[in-house]
C-alpha cells in the first residue's frame with residue numbers, strides 16, 4: 004500500500020525527471036514511475052537547445068552540464084578541439100541547409116553538446132539528490148479520476164500496485180498511454196515519410212558514400228559518428244510502427260534510396276519514426292496534465308523535441324507545485340496550455356516545412372535552392388535560428404510595446420549561471436530591483452517565493468521561477484499586478 008502523494012509523474016525520461024525536480028523544489032510530494040528497469044540507452048539527439056539547457060542551469064545543474072560537454076568533445080580525440088570550435092559558432096541547420104555560422108555564439112544562445120543519455124544522467128542525479136522517488140520497472144496500466152484525486156495503477160515484477168494522487172502528469176513519450184486513457188484530442192498532420200536511425204555494420208562500407216546522399220526516393224546520411232546511419236524514405240509512412248526493424252528492411256530501403264549494394268552484418272540499435280506532427284488540444288484535462296512528447300510529436304529534424312519538452316516541464320512544475328500547496332487555484336494552470344501550446348505549434352510547423360524542403364522532386368528542389376539563397380540574408384538566418392533554437396519564444400503576458408515593456412514574456416538570461424541562476428536554484432522567483440530607494444522590494448516583501456536582489460542598472464524585473472520575465476519597469480506600477488498574478492501572499496507565521 005502506498006501513501007497518497009501530491010503528484011504522480013508517469014515517465015522518467017528527461018521531461019518527467021525535470022518536472023519531478025521542479026515539483027520537488029516547489030515543495031510538492033512527487034512519485035515518478037517508469038516502465039523501464041534502467042534508463043534507456045537508445046540513440047537519440049547529441050545536443051540540447053539553449054532554453055532546455057537553461058532550465059537545467061536554473062536548478063544547479065550548470066556545472067554538471069559543462070563537464071559533460073567537455074567530456075563529449077574530449078571523447079572525440081584529436082578531432083574534438085575543432086569540433087568544439089565549429090559547434091560553438093554554429094546556428095544549426097534548416098532541412099540540412101546550414102545556417103551561416105557566427106564568430107562566436109554566447110552560451111545562452113547556443114546548443115549544448117551533451118547527448119540525451121547524458122542529460123538524463125544529470126537529471127537523475129539531481130532528482131536523487133533532492134530525494135525524489137523514481138520507481139523503475141513500473142508500467143502504468145490505468146487510472147481513475149474522482150473529485151478528490153486520481154488513483155493510478157501499475158504492474159511491476161513485484162505484481163500490481165496503485166497509489167492515489169491529487170494530480171497525474173503524463174510524461175510518457177510520443178505513444179503516451181496517459182494521453183490515450185484520459186481521452187485528449189490529438190489533432191495534426193499524419194505521417195508521410197518513414198525515417199530510420201541505426202547503429203550497424205555493413206559488409207562493404209566503402210560502397211556507401213560518407214555524408215548525405217539525396218535522391219528522389221529519399222536521403223541517406225552515413226556518419227559522421229562511426230557506424231551511424233540515418234535514412235528518410237519518401238515512399239510513405241511506416242506500414243507497421245510496432246514491428247521491429249530488420250536487417251532486410253534497412254538493406255531494401257538503403258538500396259532503393261542510394262542504389263548501394265550492401266548487406267547489414269550486425270545491428271546494435273535501429274529505430275523507425277515518422278514526420279507525423281500532432282499536438283493535444285489542451286495540455287490539461289481535469290486532474291491530468293501532459294508534458295513533452297506526450298503532448299506533442301513531430302519529426303526530429305532540427306533537434307528540437309528535447310528542449311521543447313524540458314521547457315514544458317519548467318513551465319508546468321512551479322505552477323503545479325503552487326496549486327498542490329494550495330497557494331493558487333486550479334484554473335491558474337490554464338496558463339500552462341496558453342503559454343506552451345503555441346510554442347509546440349510553431350515547432351510542428353517548422354518541422355513540416357523542413358520535410359517539404361527536403362524532398363527531391365523538381366518543384367521541391369527549386370524551392371530548396373531559393374530557400375538556401377534566402378538563408379544567406381542575415382535577418383532570415385537569425386529568424387530561422389530563432390525558431391529552431393526556441394530563442395524566439397515569447398509568452399503573451401500582455402506586454403507593452405515600449406522598449407522595457409517588450410521584455411515581458413521574454414526570458415531572463417542567466418549567462419553561465421554564476422549570477423541570476425545562482426539565486427534561482429531553490430525554485431524561487433527573483434525580483435531584480437533597480438528602483439530608487441528599493442520601493443520595488445517593499446512591494447514584493449508581502450509575497451512568498453520571491454527573492455529580492457538589488458541591482459545598479461535598470462529596468463527592474465520580476466522573474467518567475469521558470470525564468471520568464473513577468474514584469475519589467477523603471478518604477479513600481481504594474482509590479483503589484485504581476486506579483487498578485489504569479490505569486491501568493493506570504494502566510495502569517
Ligand SMILES: Cc1cc2nc3c(=O)[nH]c(=O)nc-3n(C[C@H](O)[C@H](O)[C@H](O)COP(=O)(O)OP(=O)(O)OC[C@H]3O[C@@H](n4cnc5c(N)ncnc54)[C@H](O)[C@@H]3O)c2cc1C
Nearest residue numbers: 014016017018037038048143175176295296306307308309
Ligand atoms: C531518433 C531520434 C532522434 C532525436 N534527436 C533529437 C535531437 O537531436 N534533439 C532533440 O531535442 N530531440 C531529439 N529527439 C526527440 C527527443 O528524443 C524527445 O523529444 C525526448 O525524448 C522527449 O522526452 P520525454 O521525456 O517527453 O519522452 P521520452 O524520452 O520518450 O520518455 C518517456 C518515458 O516514459 C516511459 N513510459 C512510457 N510509457 C509508460 C508507462 N505506461 N508506464 C511507465 N512509464 C512509461 C518510458 O519508458 C520513457 O522512459 C529525437 C528523437 C528520436 C526518436
